[in-house]
Amino acid sequence: MAEERFDLVVRGGTVVTPGRQEVAGIGVSGGRIAQVGGPMTGDEEIDARGLLVLPGGVDAHVHLVTPTLAKAFPDEPIWVDDFWTGSLAAIAGGITTVANMTFALDGETMTDAVAREMAEAAAEAAVDWFLHPVLAGLGDGTAAEIAALAADGHASLKVFLSNPDFAAGTPGLADAIAAAGRAGALTLVHCEDAGMLAHAGHALIESGRGAVANFPEARPVSAEVEGVEQAIALGRLTGAPIYIVHLSSAAALDRCRQARAAGLPVYVETRPLYLHLTRDRFAEPDAAKYVGAPPLREQADRDALWHGLATGEIDTVCSDHAPWTLADKLDPDLNAVTARQGVADLETLMPMLYSEGVATGRITLDRFVELTSTNAARRFGLYPRKGAIAVGSDADLALWDPDERRTIDGARMQSRADYSPYDGWIVRGWPRHVIRRGQVVLSDGACLARPGQGQWLRRNPG
Ligand SMILES: [Zn+2]
Numbered sequence: 267m268a269e270e271r272f273d274l275v276v277r278g279g280t281v282v283t284p285g286r287q288e289v290a291g292i293g294v295s296g297g298r299i300a301q302v303g304g305p306m307t308g309d310e311e312i313d314a315r316g317l318l319v320l321p322g323g324v325d326a327h328v329h330l331v332t333p334t335l336a337k338a339f340p341d342e343p344i345w346v347d348d349f350w351t352g353s354l355a356a357i358a359g360g361i362t363t364v365a366n367m368t369f370a371l372d373g374e375t376m377t378d379a380v381a382r383e384m385a386e387a388a389a390e391a392a393v394d395w396f397l398h399p400v401l402a403g404l405g406d407g408t409a410a411e412i413a414a415l416a417a418d419g420h421a422s423l424k425v426f427l428s429n430p431d432f433a434a435g436t437p438g439l440a441d442a443i444a445a446a447g448r449a450g451a452l453t454l455v456h457c458e459d460a461g462m463l464a465h466a467g468h469a470l471i472e473s474g475r476g477a478v479a480n481f482p483e484a485r486p487v488s489a490e491v492e493g494v495e496q497a498i499a500l501g502r503l504t505g506a507p508i509y510i511v512h513l514s515s516a517a518a519l520d521r522c523r524q525a526r527a528a529g530l531p532v533y534v535e536t537r538p539l540y541l542h543l544t545r546d547r548f549a550e551p552d553a554a555k556y557v558g559a560p561p562l563r564e565q566a567d568r569d570a571l572w573h574g575l576a577t578g579e580i581d582t583v584c585s586d587h588a589p590w591t592l593a594d595k596l597d598p599d600l601n602a603v604t605a606r607q608g609v610a611d612l613e614t615l616m617p618m619l620y621s622e623g624v625a626t627g628r629i630t631l632d633r634f635v636e637l638t639s640t641n642a643a644r645r646f647g648l649y650p651r652k653g654a655i656a657v658g659s660d661a662d663l664a665l666w667d668p669d670e671r672r673t674i675d676g677a678r679m680q681s682r683a684d685y686s687p688y689d690g691w692i693v694r695g696w697p698r699h700v701i702r703r704g705q706v707v708l709s710d711g712a713c714l715a716r717p718g719q720g721q722w723l724r725r726n727p728g
Contacts, residue, residue, distance in 0.1 A: 272293035282635050329587060331348050424454045455509070
């Protein structure tokens, strides 16, 4: 084979991509992978000996704030990362693509919100990105709006069954999900039953047990199981594929397993919180820092989720990055119903999963790549452009040092959240270099990215 010359060569690393692991060079030209293996030289070369070469992470579930959103609620705190600091956190943790939940503000349609966020994210993002329109109303025009958004490259729809306005059974909700299915858009569903949450929350407050420490009781497993059953039923009714976000419990996973066994297109995401922590954390004085919805569960749930990762019953691990400052999380005026939900997890998602999953032998390296990159790329219409190390794929690479050990310290990480729920954990396995579309954006730990370098990813309807 004649020696080819490329823009960039990554030499000597162990390339891990679905179904294959081998020591091979990667030649990159024009931002894409042009050759894997064989003789090659590059204008720029990276020595990857001793490193794993992984597809850059695809995190299909984040909450980043754009300038308009940041100004929309002047009297309340909001998530603290924008597309720039979110990109920095992503890159530091090996992630090269993120997908944001796009909420309509008062008076906006989904289409307005997407147009606004398209313009504002483009100026700030340094990783590639796409948007999930969040269902903002139900009316005569909703189905056509969902179809038009999908045709414009936004082929997904986020639905919160936990929101009383969109509770299962609300007239028009099934029509919206059916429209998404017809348009080739995947419906992402937050599965907690709105009515059951309302009851559990009221009951806690009225019995004088409304402290944030009781947050897990405000959102019981039964409400999640009910929501999952509703989502599956809506999928069965409409024929639309359903993607269940941040699944947290063994019982809910069991319902998904049954639905999949029956042949329904039901996909399952979980998030790091449920893999690494249990509700025992709520006995700590600063319990509010662990609040996310659904709440932390029991050890048996945690075990079931790890089993689901290993077997493939769970498709993706996404961060649900929703960062707050510690002071905002610990605000003493909040209770078990009003507690601020979400944590920063973009930078820690892949290292924690590698350390607790691959390094411990709970999941294989292949599975790690599927869970953090390949499966999300497939589900959201980006494979094999993203999620693979193959000729023609975007050159999105995390050059992973499996032996690097660091102690988590959220105050020193890239997110503007000044803490991590894993502060003090010793984590083994971090990216040393990160390449996004052929550009080195992390070099020996130093970020070289600039705002606006990230590209929006058009998703063709599936
Ligand atoms: Zn979320």
